[in-house]
Amino acid sequence: xxxxxxTTTDIATSPVLEASGVTMKFGGLTAVQNVDLNVNAGEIxxxxxxxGAGKTTFFNCLTGLYVPTExxxxxxxxxxxAKPHLVTMxxxxxxxxxxxxxxxxxxxxxxxxxxxxxxxxxxxxxxLRGPGFKRAEAASHERAMELLTFIGLExxxxxxxxxxxxxEQRKLEIARAMASDPGLLLLDEPTAGMNPQETxxxxxxxxxxxxxxxxxLVIEHDMRFIFNLCDRVACLVQGEKLVEGTPEVVQGDERxxxxxxxxxxxGAPGAEEVAEVEAAEAHSGGGGATRTDEPAASAxxxxxxxxxxxxxxxxxxDAPGGKGTTSQEGETQ
Amino acid sequence: MRAMTTDITKTAATPAGDDASRTPxxxxxxxxxxxxxxxxxxxAWTYTDAFPGDLTVYGYPGGLQILTLxxxxxxxxxxxxxxxxKGLGWLAPTGTTKALWFFALxxxxxxxxxxxAIAWQLGGLANLEPGAFAAAVASAVPLAAFALPDDTHxxxxxxxxxxxxxxLLIVAAFAVGMYVITYGIDTEYSELFTGYLITVxxxxxxxxxxxxxxxxxxxxxxxxxxxxxxxxxAAIAFPxxxxxxxYTLIAVNILIFATVALGLNIVVGLAGLLDLGYVAFLxxxxxxxxxxxxxxxxxFDVQFPFWASVLTGAVVSLIFGVIIGAPTLRLRGDYLxxxxxxxxxxxxxxxxxxxxxxxxxxxNGPNGVPNIPxxxxxxxxxxxxxxxxxxxxxxxxxxxxxxLVAMALVIIVFSRAGSSRIGRAWVAIREDETAATAMGIxxxxxxxxxxxxxxxxxxxxGTVQAHVQHTVxxxxxxxxxxxxxxxAFLLAAVILGGMGTVTGxxxxxxxxxxxxxxLQFLQDYQLLGFGIALILLMRxxxxxxxxxxxxxxxxxxxxQLDVPDKGLTGSxxxxxxxGA
Ligand SMILES: Nc1ncnc2c1ncn2[C@@H]1O[C@H](COP(=O)(O)OP(=O)(O)OP(=O)(O)O)[C@@H](O)[C@H]1O
Ligand SMILES: [Mg+2]
Numbered sequence: 001x002x003x004x005x006x007t008t009t010d011i012a013t014s015p016v017l018e019a020s021g022v023t024m025k026f027g028g029l030t031a032v033q034n035v036d037l038n039v040n041a042g043e044i045x046x047x048x049x050x051x052g053a054g055k056t057t058f059f060n061c062l063t064g065l066y067v068p069t070e071x072x073x074x075x076x077x078x079x080x081x082a083k084p085h086l087v088t089m090x091x092x093x094x095x096x097x098x099x100x101x102x103x104x105x106x107x108x109x110x111x112x113x114x115x116x117x118x119x120x121x122x123x124x125x126x127x128l129r130g131p132g133f134k135r136a137e138a139a140s141h142e143r144a145m146e147l148l149t150f151i152g153l154e155x156x157x158x159x160x161x162x163x164x165x166x167x168e169q170r171k172l173e174i175a176r177a178m179a180s181d182p183g184l185l186l187l188d189e190p191t192a193g194m195n196p197q198e199t200x201x202x203x204x205x206x207x208x209x210x211x212x213x214x215x216x217l218v219i220e221h222d223m224r225f226i227f228n229l230c231d232r233v234a235c236l237v238q239g240e241k242l243v244e245g246t247p248e249v250v251q252g253d254e255r256x257x258x259x260x261x262x263x264x265x266x267g268a269p270g271a272e273e274v275a276e277v278e279a280a281e282a283h284s285g286g287g288g289a290t291r292t293d294e295p296a297a298s299a300x301x302x303x304x305x306x307x308x309x310x311x312x313x314x315x316x317x318d319a320p321g322g323k324g325t326t327s328q329e330g331e332t333q
Numbered sequence: 334m335r336a337m338t339t340d341i342t343k344t345a346a347t348p349a350g351d352d353a354s355r356t357p358x359x360x361x362x363x364x365x366x367x368x369x370x371x372x373x374x375x376x377a378w379t380y381t382d383a384f385p386g387d388l389t390v391y392g393y394p395g396g397l398q399i400l401t402l403x404x405x406x407x408x409x410x411x412x413x414x415x416x417x418x419k420g421l422g423w424l425a426p427t428g429t430t431k432a433l434w435f436f437a438l439x440x441x442x443x444x445x446x447x448x449x450a451i452a453w454q455l456g457g458l459a460n461l462e463p464g465a466f467a468a469a470v471a472s473a474v475p476l477a478a479f480a481l482p483d484d485t486h487x488x489x490x491x492x493x494x495x496x497x498x499x500x501l502l503i504v505a506a507f508a509v510g511m512y513v514i515t516y517g518i519d520t521e522y523s524e525l526f527t528g529y530l531i532t533v534x535x536x537x538x539x540x541x542x543x544x545x546x547x548x549x550x551x552x553x554x555x556x557x558x559x560x561x562x563x564x565x566x567a568a569i570a571f572p573x574x575x576x577x578x579x580y581t582l583i584a585v586n587i588l589i590f591a592t593v594a595l596g597l598n599i600v601v602g603l604a605g606l607l608d609l610g611y612v613a614f615l616x617x618x619x620x621x622x623x624x625x626x627x628x629x630x631x632x633f634d635v636q637f638p639f640w641a642s643v644l645t646g647a648v649v650s651l652i653f654g655v656i657i658g659a660p661t662l663r664l665r666g667d668y669l670x671x672x673x674x675x676x677x678x679x680x681x682x683x684x685x686x687x688x689x690x691x692x693x694x695x696x697n698g699p700n701g702v703p704n705i706p707x708x709x710x711x712x713x714x715x716x717x718x719x720x721x722x723x724x725x726x727x728x729x730x731x732x733x734x735x736x737l738v739a740m741a742l743v744i745i746v747f748s749r750a751g752s753s754r755i756g757r758a759w760v761a762i763r764e765d766e767t768a769a770t771a772m773g774i775x776x777x778x779x780x781x782x783x784x785x786x787x788x789x790x791x792x793x794x795g796t797v798q799a800h801v802q803h804t805v806x807x808x809x810x811x812x813x814x815x816x817x818x819x820x821a822f823l824l825a826a827v828i829l830g831g832m833g834t835v836t837g838x839x840x841x842x843x844x845x846x847x848x849x850x851x852l853q854f855l856q857d858y859q860l861l862g863f864g865i866a867l868i869l870l871m872r873x874x875x876x877x878x879x880x881x882x883x884x885x886x887x888x889x890x891x892x893q894l895d896v897p898d899k900g901l902t903g904s905x906x907x908x909x910x911x912g913a
Contacts, residue, residue: 100765100771101765102764116773126749133753137753
């Protein structure tokens, strides 16, 4: 698997997405600060970082939902306008962290809406129903069913989106995004709330998407998932890009571990020690397991994963990543 | 699963030990009660003809008695069906008990309404003949149906009929439906209309519970074309059943109201834009047509042919739609409601002020534009009676048929636009605007199209309305008032009938027009009544009287599993064991 990934990276190096100096301020709060990120053709790039690091905000800046305070985003060499529908038109599609399907439309209709930018039939054509209209509708249906088959939901085409189980809703969001024939797919926590089997299936799905020639940028809290999947990983902390590199590099970076522990990352005295103590604790058996039983489940998980990433322990815990209180965890230490 | 089913059957069976023997007896009692009710309608219920409708005759039923007869007959039919009489099984695909409850209630309510109304109006029970007492007692007997065990079950897959038979069924259903509606429009006094509402309301509820309407809608969706033709044929037949113009005028007004409601349904039901001043677009169309109609009160001394005035009216409405929509649709949600509400009022007041005193003399102010001439197509004058197929059609029949064409146009626009790329974009915007824009939909553009299209269709209906009414005055285009169409009633028709459907607003508009027109005595309480009715509706049937498939799934999640099953022929889901 790894070998294959490397070869693909070698072949394709032309950047699909170039974001430079992206900054997003909300009043006094700087959610994203001066972030540069490239995604090359055929690449799967991961974006990690503790809760509130600004990952979703960065996505919103890329897709035009927010107008970045500063910075430039270009797709295949042309600057993207800050209008969501134009961004999708250009070839960047996305999913949402908090699933935003059209709940009261059917599964098939959801995907058909995704075809919007790739079809042109306007009101007149709909009213007159010429042969062109029928052909376009038929083609859209065919492509939508193809995508549903791709994600394995073709048998539920007539169900309402809101009645799908959680995991299938996430997959449907991916299919809907893919319906716009994107060159770059942005996935915001695609496995949040999935069980381990579903997560594994999602991993396969993303590989399959990449094999269709679509570059992928994915946000995720599940470290094992990210390090398995990605050719390159960038870590965002408090709005700034901390490190970027191959999974091995990021895994080995102590600042990443520290960041996940909620320690201030820049030259904070004692950050390393805390990380070491943590790593040792996680390593010294028992400790890790009891932690995972705590109600604030996700923070310990990410912690274990980070420790895992640092190569200190092999944890059996596989709780889903999600909203956690990293800072609280830091305080209790 | 197995174990559970057995358990249920057991628990159902134990207390039913001696019930089992009683059940057929109750069914017989119910049936007999229905029969007695039917019989009682052939007697006299009152001594004098002071009560409207002739209820004084032995030998045949009259007026409200006919409604009681129908309600009683339904009880008898379903009573017999519940007894397993051969050949009646098709009446109740999903079970007879609940249907019987509604039919029994219907018979009881209709009869008691009639007897109480007689006693009330004529001042005392002394005015009731023994027949009325007999009817009152007889109609209470079928209420024994409430002691019956619930036998609701899933419908078996209906027996395949040859397609001519299925088509015949559809035609028959539309004929009956049209007869029922015509009967309602033709009711001559408010007591009869009230009784009609009671009977029809319970009867329809019963038929729904019996699963007969579901069976019918299964057929209509199978033969869509036939259904559409049958519906229009039934609608075209209406003026031929009328001797005078009185009820045709009501029907024309219903059509105008319904057509505008359908246009609003595009804006509200599909695109989810709350337009509180929609009637103003009807007004724009009507005023435009009036001003170019050659009426002496118009400031313009021109007389456009009808096709030109229709186009002008629609285009002027479109322009107003864009002017109102363009600045507001960029914003989200509530702004549009406020701006359209304001526009509606501004339109009405402006039309009242363009009288040469407060402003330029254009619309003749509060007096409106009177004497709008009748339409004329190639020498065919819409103001005259014509004889078609040997039947004399009054002047309003012409307008009725013209309005029917306009409505057909709006229905085509609605359904074609609704099931297309643009229609899906509207629904997507309604569902989640952020996600929709992230899917590449230009929200502003798509919303503006919906809004302008709605305005155009309303303007088009307005041009016909001007000629039907012969007069346009500003007060016809209020936000809320006792006479539909006004913005509040239009919205109510859409919501009451069912958002996003074709038949919903038609039904809603029909009810909302007929009730105030027929029940004059309600007067001041009318709006109060509507308010209460709408609240009850939102509580118990939020998707409206007629639900589109989406809304049905949306509000009643328990039912949702049924839907895919129905679509799958041959998956063998037909026989499910439930209940006794
Ligand atoms: N529209 C907004 N207005 C003000 N503040 C915002 C807005 N959107 C995000 N923020 C803030 O920006 C910061 C970054 O939020 P963001 O959602 O991007 O984090 P994230 O990295 O996606 O976190 P998570 O892992 O929990 O999804 C947070 O402090 C958040 O409160
Ligand atoms: Mg996020």
